[in-house]
Structure formats: C-alpha cells, structure tokens
Amino acid sequence: MTEPASGKGPTEWSAHPVGIGPWEVEHPGVPSPLDGPDADRYDPELLADGDRRNVVDAYRYWRRSAIVADIDTRRHTLHIAIENFGNDANIGTVVRTANAFAVDTVHIVGRKRWNRRGAMVTDRYQHLEHHPDTTSVMDYAADHGLTVVAVDNTPGSVPLETAELPERCLLLFGQEGPGVTPEAQAGAAMTVSIAQFGSTRSINAGVAAGIAMHAWIRRHADLDAAW
Ligand SMILES: C[S@@+](CC[C@H](N)C(=O)[O-])C[C@H]1O[C@@H](n2cnc3c(N)ncnc32)[C@H](O)[C@@H]1O
Numbered sequence: 001m002t003e004p005a006s007g008k009g010p011t012e013w014s015a016h017p018v019g020i021g022p023w024e025v026e027h028p029g030v031p032s033p034l035d036g037p038d039a040d041r042y043d044p045e046l047l048a049d050g051d052r053r054n055v056v057d058a059y060r061y062w063r064r065s066a067i068v069a070d071i072d073t074r075r076h077t078l079h080i081a082i083e084n085f086g087n088d089a090n091i092g093t094v095v096r097t098a099n100a101f102a103v104d105t106v107h108i109v110g111r112k113r114w115n116r117r118g119a120m121v122t123d124r125y126q127h128l129e130h131h132p133d134t135t136s137v138m139d140y141a142a143d144h145g146l147t148v149v150a151v152d153n154t155p156g157s158v159p160l161e162t163a164e165l166p167e168r169c170l171l172l173f174g175q176e177g178p179g180v181t182p183e184a185q186a187g188a189a190m191t192v193s194i195a196q197f198g199s200t201r202s203i204n205a206g207v208a209a210g211i212a213m214h215a216w217i218r219r220h221a222d223l224d225a226a227w
Helices: 044-049 064-072 091-100 134-143 182-187 205-220
Strands: 078-084 105-110 127-131 147-151 169-173 190-193
Touching (some): 078 205, 091 205, 134 147, 169 205
Parallel strands (some): 078 105, 078 169, 105 127, 147 190
16 A cells, blocks of 8 residues: 655655556545645546556646646756757657756747657646747846856867856757757857767767756755655
8 A cells, every 4th residue: 555645755666657546445544635635736536546647656646737836836946948950859858857857947949849759748747938049048048047058069168077057057958960059059158068988979968968957956956855
C-alpha cells in the first residue's frame, strides 16, 4: 500500500513506475481527499480511476492546474531558450529537463511547432513562450531583468565549468547543425562551452542543455528543496 498522496514522495523510478490505482484500492478505509481541507487540489476522476501520469508521488491525484500552481510557488529564476529555425527533435528533451529543474519558462525561438514526443507530456506543467525571432527573446530578457548566456562551443566562449552563471539567467541553446545563431551570440552577455575531450565536434543539444541547466542548479538552487 502506498502512503497517502501528501508531502514528499519518491519519483517515477521507484515503487510505482506506471502510476497508482484508484484511491479506494490504494488507501482502503482512508477518507477521500475530496472530504479534506485541500479538496480543490484533487481530481475526482483520477481518484476514482487511478493516476497513471508521469508525476512525482506527492502530486498523485492532483489536478494539473494545482500541480502547475504548486510548482509556480518555487520556480527558479532560470529561463531556457532554444532556437528552432529548422525543426529540432531535441526540444522535447529540453522541456522535460526544464520541468525537472522547475525552470521558470522555456522560450521557443523561431518556428512555433516543435516535436513534443520527447517531452513525455511534461510540457503541460511547464510555462512555454514562443518568440518569432532572436530580437523578441532578447527583448523579453531585458524586460524581465534576465542576463542572456548563450551555450555553444564557438570561438570566444568561456568554459561553463568555471563560469559564474548569473542568478537571473536565460540560457540560450542552438540546434543541431548551425548551433547558436550569430545574432543570439551577439546579444548574449557571454557564451559558455562545455568541455569536451573526444573526437566529436559537439554533443547533442538536449544533453548540452541538461548539463548547463544542472550547472545553474548546482550554483543557485536550494538543494534541500529537491524531492
Ligand atoms: C550539436 S550542436 C551544433 C553546433 C556546434 N557548435 C558544432 O560546431 O557542431 C547544437 C547545440 O548544442 C549545444 N552544444 C553542443 N555541444 C556543446 C558544447 N560542447 N558546449 C556548449 N554547447 C554545446 C549548443 O547549444 C549548440 O548550439
């Protein structure tokens, strides 16, 4: 039997990799949360049918809007932008990782459409904004007091491993092939590169985004607040 769906819980990799069943089955004899003080959080259908979503156990049976509202109370001052001038399948991976790190907003620059498969539905819990061009996302950063840091291993970049990432930060990534556009690099306060030691010229953009986001997390997040 699982613990009631309150407080902190293990993640999807432990006891319930494919979710949990109806409340009455999981918690026989325990009053329904719909009769409790936080009834508004709970989704009657999920309580009745079970919750198979990819969410941490603390959010089991919660309405999606309640989950987003809860994450909103502790989102980081980290924004992510990814250029989407071709059609980059890595964006889903970036969105999923941004969700895991409670990033404030993911900004898609260029084409509005992107392949959601890799996001594994995490995009429903993540604020997303579209910008038609680089100027638009740079204006957003200026309006919101965010320092833009481009991420690419191009000439003039400084090592991410020793860079001081700003607390109010917008990390901007390029796409497979062209990398970060010259306009974006020109508008960024700095460009950081991830140290490589093998033969490949670059790593996958989704992987690079995960490494860079985690560098910010190590520097600025309250690790005691992690699940
Ligand atoms: C596959 S790379 C393509 C561009 C790359 N500059 C090249 O020469 O092949 C796509 C994106 O992943 C990120 N990236 C890949 N490798 C990186 C590295 N070593 N350091 C920083 N960013 C990297 C950057 O955001 C880059 O724009």
